[in-house]
Amino acid sequence: MGPAGIAAGGKHVLESFKEALSGTGITASLKENCSSHQVGCLGLCARDVLVEIHQGGTKTVYQYVKADMVRRIVDEHLVGGTPVKEWLVDGAYDAFYKKQVKVVLSDVGRIDPEEISAYEAVGGYEAAKEVLHSWYPEEVIEEIKMSGIRGRGGAGFPTGLKWELGRKAPGETKYIVCNADEGDPGAFMDRAVIEGNAHAVIEGMIIGAYALCAHHGYVYIRAEYPLAVERLKRAISQATAKGYLGKKIFGCDFDLEIKIKLGAGAFVCGEETALIASIEGQRGQPRAKPPFPVNKGLWQKPTVINNVETLANIPYIIRRGCAWYASYGTEKSRGTKVFALTGKIKNPGLIEVPMGITLREIIEDIGGGIENGKQLKAVQTGGPSGGCIPANKLDLNVDYESLAKAGSIVGSGGMIVLDEDDCMVNVAKYFVQFTQSESCGKCVPCRVGTKRLLETLERICKGHGRSNDIERLEKLSAGIKATSLCGLGQTAPNPILSTIRYFRDEFEAHIRDKKCPAKVCKGLLTYSISEKKCKACGACLRACPSGAITGEKKTPHKIDQAKCIKCGSCFEVCKFGSVERN
Amino acid sequence: MNDTLDKIVADYRDNGGNVISLLQETQEAFGYIPREAVDYFSAQLGIAPSRFYGVATFYSQFRLNPTGKNKIIACCGTACHVRGAERILSGIKRELSLAEEEETTQDKEFTVEKVACLGFCSFAPVVLINGEVHGKTNADPILKEIRKLKNK
Ligand SMILES: Cc1cc2nc3c(=O)[nH]c(=O)nc-3n(C[C@H](O)[C@H](O)[C@H](O)COP(=O)(O)O)c2cc1C
Ligand code: FES
Numbered sequence: 001m002g003p004a005g006i007a008a009g010g011k012h013v014l015e016s017f018k019e020a021l022s023g024t025g026i027t028a029s030l031k032e033n034c035s036s037h038q039v040g041c042l043g044l045c046a047r048d049v050l051v052e053i054h055q056g057g058t059k060t061v062y063q064y065v066k067a068d069m070v071r072r073i074v075d076e077h078l079v080g081g082t083p084v085k086e087w088l089v090d091g092a093y094d095a096f097y098k099k100q101v102k103v104v105l106s107d108v109g110r111i112d113p114e115e116i117s118a119y120e121a122v123g124g125y126e127a128a129k130e131v132l133h134s135w136y137p138e139e140v141i142e143e144i145k146m147s148g149i150r151g152r153g154g155a156g157f158p159t160g161l162k163w164e165l166g167r168k169a170p171g172e173t174k175y176i177v178c179n180a181d182e183g184d185p186g187a188f189m190d191r192a193v194i195e196g197n198a199h200a201v202i203e204g205m206i207i208g209a210y211a212l213c214a215h216h217g218y219v220y221i222r223a224e225y226p227l228a229v230e231r232l233k234r235a236i237s238q239a240t241a242k243g244y245l246g247k248k249i250f251g252c253d254f255d256l257e258i259k260i261k262l263g264a265g266a267f268v269c270g271e272e273t274a275l276i277a278s279i280e281g282q283r284g285q286p287r288a289k290p291p292f293p294v295n296k297g298l299w300q301k302p303t304v305i306n307n308v309e310t311l312a313n314i315p316y317i318i319r320r321g322c323a324w325y326a327s328y329g330t331e332k333s334r335g336t337k338v339f340a341l342t343g344k345i346k347n348p349g350l351i352e353v354p355m356g357i358t359l360r361e362i363i364e365d366i367g368g369g370i371e372n373g374k375q376l377k378a379v380q381t382g383g384p385s386g387g388c389i390p391a392n393k394l395d396l397n398v399d400y401e402s403l404a405k406a407g408s409i410v411g412s413g414g415m416i417v418l419d420e421d422d423c424m425v426n427v428a429k430y431f432v433q434f435t436q437s438e439s440c441g442k443c444v445p446c447r448v449g450t451k452r453l454l455e456t457l458e459r460i461c462k463g464h465g466r467s468n469d470i471e472r473l474e475k476l477s478a479g480i481k482a483t484s485l486c487g488l489g490q491t492a493p494n495p496i497l498s499t500i501r502y503f504r505d506e507f508e509a510h511i512r513d514k515k516c517p518a519k520v521c522k523g524l525l526t527y528s529i530s531e532k533k534c535k536a537c538g539a540c541l542r543a544c545p546s547g548a549i550t551g552e553k554k555t556p557h558k559i560d561q562a563k564c565i566k567c568g569s570c571f572e573v574c575k576f577g578s579v580e581r582n
Numbered sequence: 583m584n585d586t587l588d589k590i591v592a593d594y595r596d597n598g599g600n601v602i603s604l605l606q607e608t609q610e611a612f613g614y615i616p617r618e619a620v621d622y623f624s625a626q627l628g629i630a631p632s633r634f635y636g637v638a639t640f641y642s643q644f645r646l647n648p649t650g651k652n653k654i655i656a657c658c659g660t661a662c663h664v665r666g667a668e669r670i671l672s673g674i675k676r677e678l679s680l681a682e683e684e685e686t687t688q689d690k691e692f693t694v695e696k697v698a699c700l701g702f703c704s705f706a707p708v709v710l711i712n713g714e715v716h717g718k719t720n721a722d723p724i725l726k727e728i729r730k731l732k733n734k
Contacts, residue, residue, distance in 0.1 A: 185698035186660030223606075223643055225701060264602055264641035267698070281600035283640040340703055342661035348704040383660065416660050430663050434698065440640075545676050567676075568669065569721075 010049045016070035017051075021078075047089070047347075053077065063089045092368050096347050099365050101328055103336045104312045105352045108196030113231055116238040119199040125244055127318035128206040132252045137167060140211040144314065147322035148334030153179055153270070153307030154385065154412045155487070156333075156400045162304055165294045166212040169302035174214035176205055177298070177305045179275060180221035180228070183267040184383030185434060187414030189338040190308035192350050194221070194228040197312065198235035202258065204311030206244065207318060209256045212304055217258040220275055223265065232260060267384075267438035271486050272297075272305050274440065285440045286486035307412070309338055329355030333399035337410065343380075343417035346371045353398070360394040363417060374419040378502070382411025384431045384438075385491035387498025388424065407498040409491075423520035424503040425510050429457040431495035435488060446489030449480040453496060462523035465511030470500060522566040525581055529570075531556040533578030540570035540579060586611050587622050594627070601637045605644055614645045650686045650693035652731050655710040659699030662707040666720065670707055671696060673721035677728055691732070 047063040051073070060083050062073060069087060077083045102108075111118040119125070131140055145160030166174065178201060182190040194201060205217050221229055236258055239245045247255050261279050268274045269284040272293050278284035279298060297303020313335065317325045326334045333355040339362070342348045346368035353362060359379055363369065370376050378388040381398075387408035389396060396402055403410050418427065436450040453476060456469055477493030484490045500507060509515045516524040529540070529549075534556035541549045541557055548564040551557030559570070571579045590611070594604045608619050615638050624631045638644040656671045674680075674694055678687050686693045702708045705717025709724050711731075716724060 182701075183698075185658075186662075186703055187699070188701035188703055191701045224697065224699075262606060263643075264606065265643035266641050278602065281602045281604075281637075283637055285640075342703040342706060343664050348661075348706075380660065414660065416664065418664060422664055427664070430660065567672065569673075572721075 012067035013049045013051065013065050013070060016067040017074070020071050020074040047093070050089075061089045061093065062087045063093065092347055095368065096349070096351075096366055099357065099361055100352050101336050101354045102352050103316050103325070103328075104193060104200070104309055105196070105338060105350070106316065107200065108193060111197065113196050113198060114234060116199060116235070116242060119197065123319060124199055124315070125203055125239075125242075127315040128203045128210075128244065129250050131207050131318060132210055132250045132254055137211045137213060140207060140318070141167060143318065143322050144211075147317045147325040148329070149310065149313055149317065149325065150333065150400065151307055152309035152313075152337065152412065154382070154409070156410065159306065159310055162294065162306070163208060163211050165292075166214075166302055166304040169295050171302045173216070173301045174212050175298045175301060175303040176209045176212060176214045176217045177275070177279070177303060178205055178217070178219040178308055178311055179270060179272075179305050180219055180225075180232075180308045181263050181270040181275065182222060182225075182308075182412065183270040183438075184412050184414045186342060186416050187340045187383060187412055189340050189350065189413040191225050191228050192340075193308050193312050193338070194225070195231055198228075198232045199239065200312040200315055201232075201308055202235055202239055202245070204306075204314035205258060206249070206256060207314050208304065208306065208311065210254060212302075214304070215255045215257065217256060218261050218279055218298070219258065220261045220263060220269070220279055222263040229260065229262065236260070266440070267434070268440045268486070268488050271488060274486070275305065276303065283440075285442045286488075288485060309413070330397065330399045330401075332401055333410075337398070337413060339413045339415045341367050341415050341417070343415075344370055344372075344374065344376075344419040344422070345417040355399045356397045358394070359389060359396050359398060362398065362415070363394065367417065370417065370419050374421065376417065377420055377422055378418045378424065380408075380416040380418060380427065380495075381414065382409035382494070383414045384435045385409060385487065385494055386411045386414075387494050388418070388427065388502060389498075390502040407501055408494070421518055421520070423516055423518035424499045424506045425457065425461060425516070426518075426520045428496045428499045429454070429461055432457055432492065435492040439488060439492075443483075443485035443489060445480045445483040446485065446492065449476060449484075449489070450492050452476060453480070453493065457496070460507070460510050461516075461521040463510075463514045463521075465514075467511065469511055470504070470507055474500065519581055525566055526561065527559055527564060527566065527568070527571060528580050528582070529557050529559055530578045530580055533576055535576050535578070537575070539573045539575065543569040543573040545569060583618070584622070587619055587626075591623060591626050594623075601634060602641070605634065605638055609644060612648075614648050617646075647686065648690070650690045652692045652712055653710075654692060654694045654712075654728070655700070656694065656696055657698075657700045657702070657706070657708040657710075658696050659703065659706075661699070661703035665706045667707040670709060670719070670721045670724055673725055674709075674728065677725050692728070 049065045051062045051065045053060045073084055107122050111122060141160055141163050149159050150156040151159055180190050209217055245256055245258055249256055263269055266284045269278045271286045274284040274286040276298050293303045293305055295302055329335050336352050336354050338352045341351050351366055376391045378390050380388050389406055389408055393406060396406055400410050432450060432454045436454045439446045439450050441447045456473055460469055473496055477497050480493050481490055506517055509517050514524055536551060536554050536556060541551055546563050546565045548560045549557050571581055590604055590607045597603060605615060608615055620631050620634045658667045678692050700708055702717055709716045709719060711727055
């Protein structure tokens with residue numbers, strides 16, 4: 001049960017199970033067999049609440065479970081022995097999992113995230129224990145290097161190399177920081193990992209700290225994730241009680257203390273140097289690199305910053321060996337990656353796939369295709385730093401190199417599917433709006449440049465585009481990319497550049513013909529009522545918030561264009577399709 | 583109020599002087615960052631008020647005004663955006679007669695906040711009304727819910 005599960009009423013379902021199990025006089029042994037524990041995100045969030053029932057060796061899964069369905073499941077299935085057929089998951093459920101490979105998510109959704117014993121029962125903390133007892137730090141670094149894992153936070157820097165630099169950096173005091181700021185709007189991978197298995201993140205940090213010889217760790221996590229914060233706190237105190245954190249951990253001569261720092265809502269704080277400033281309690285503004293954080297980080301001490309998913313992979317790599325991990329993925333992009341698959345897709349949810357899988361496999365096989373029989377238009381990856389891959393490039397491999405070549409990035413793992421109803425100019429405008437408002441303001445190219453980009457796009461969407469706007473956007477973008485201080489500005493133009501690259505005709509339609517082909521951009525639409533079709537029911541008249549619609553009983557209604565605010569309310573309420581949008 | 587502020591000042595001194603933690607504690611206690619609190623910290627700690635405001639206005643979490651009785655949070659993250667979040671948000675603002683940049687109604691009954699992703703993206707579009715999640719929604723049910731709260 002992840003956040004979506006809780007949103008969908010998972011708590012009630014859990015309570016109902018507890019109640020139903022105790023109420024019907026089911027024997028204690030049965031209770032134990034099906035001890036209803038709460039788990040992290042099972043992946044297929046849109047079908048929440050999902051309930052898995054394990055009996056002996058067989059597993060049955062129910063979807064869309066509501067509290068009032070629990071009694072029947074308990075009575076017929078657990079007591080009676082026959083599953084409630086109509087509530088079971090369908091074929092899409094199997095398809096959703098078939099092409100996935102779970103490494104970092106292998107225990108998420110399987111174990112109770114609030115109990116350290118559950119994690120230990122599946123081999124948790126064994127890697128850390130072994131490493132601390134019998135490995136040299138250099139061996140750890142070598143193992144991670146050989147696994148080929150690259151940072152999952154966005155930039156894809158080889159993790160083993162980063163650790164080596166951190167190890168070699170001179171200094172007594174060092175820090176390891178887990179970046180759980182997850183700023184990409186429309187992505188929830190790190191949240192799911194922490195909520196589903198916070199202990200794996202902690203174990204990864206222990207191993208990393210040992211490799212670097214760091215005795216202090218921080219997790220910088222956004223305050224918008226209260227459940228993740230709670231579970232992380234709990235995990236840290238459980239690990240401390242067990243002697244896995246604190247002084248002389250695992251009985252070895254090694255100390256490690258981990259603290260949690262709550263973010264305060266600033267996207268730029270995901271950037272390493274801004275994150276450091278924020279942990280120190282200042283405004284989260286980045287600074288120029290070098291010096292890099294591995295040499296001068298928190299309080300000027302050597303600091304290694306890793307993403308949640310990167311760290312949570314580490315225990316699995318150590319436990320199963322670098323060769324096993326490296327057997328997944330491509331030559332230069334090893335292992336697996338978690339994506340948050342959302343947008344106009346039939347089965348949205350959290351997925352983990354081997355690097356190098358094609359977009360087509362993700363969209364069609366795992367995601368089940370586009371919902372409502374619509375046409376795929378593009379897939380957005382990498383959030384505000386990424387770009388849009390058009391539908392005709394669906395056979396592209398999802399790895400660092402291929403996506404970069406196509407003008408996007410793997411990024412932290414947001415993957416938003418767009419269909420024919422989405423306007424690409426609007427999507428570009430959306431992301432620039434985001435980066436513009438999140439720009440910290442320290443450097444001019446980003447502060448002023450994104451503002452000018454946004455103004456131009458807004459003008460285009462309002463129907464005031466000028467013939468040289470595309471060239472202006474491209475030129476300005478190039479300047480911002482080349483001269484911004486940090487990654488935020490350097491990547492902010494990417495969503496514009498990639499949409500211009502693949503959807504130039506849509507830009508031109510907006511600029512030259514003053515039309516929005518997808519009928520999204522308000523300024524380019526007019527609403528009118530067809531006299532022939534209007535039944536004068538008055539629905540639109542009541543729905544119109546600006547009083548722009550007039551009409552009597554039995555006479556077709558009319559929209560006063562001067563008063564119309566183009567909100568689309570009339571279009572939505574009309575049952576007869578008589579409101580026309582052009 | 584002063585007892586609370588004293589405790590926050592003491593915590594600040596203990597944890598090595600972290601302005602963000604201090605402001606987070608203050609907001610936790612009062613629901614926003616009251617001007618009197620900043621003046622008090624400034625006097626007690628000998629730090630200019632601008633330091634506090636500099637941090638408070640940088641991060642979107644901090645608010646300098648109290649919120650309304652009912653809190654509505656509309657997600658405008660990418661997944662929600664492509665599923666019509668904007669239409670819902672403008673519907674809510676219209677219903678409550680709030681201007682584009684306004685967050686809290688005059689009668690202090692409602693505060694409407696816009697956030698970038700709540701992590702419920704598979705349920706897009708998402709609106710939180712007083713902590714309760716409304717997913718896969720549209721303007722209609724949300725406005726109904728708001729009207730119910732209005733009539734309370
Ligand atoms: C504007 C900006 C925002 C970022 N946001 C995040 C984030 O939310 N989470 C994250 O792990 N990395 C983020 N990064 C990347 C980090 O700076 C850093 O590269 C990463 O945390 C390193 O960890 P890794 O090597 O394990 O990927 C962001 C970078 C930039 C420039
Ligand atoms: S985009 Fe709205 S919840 Fe993620």
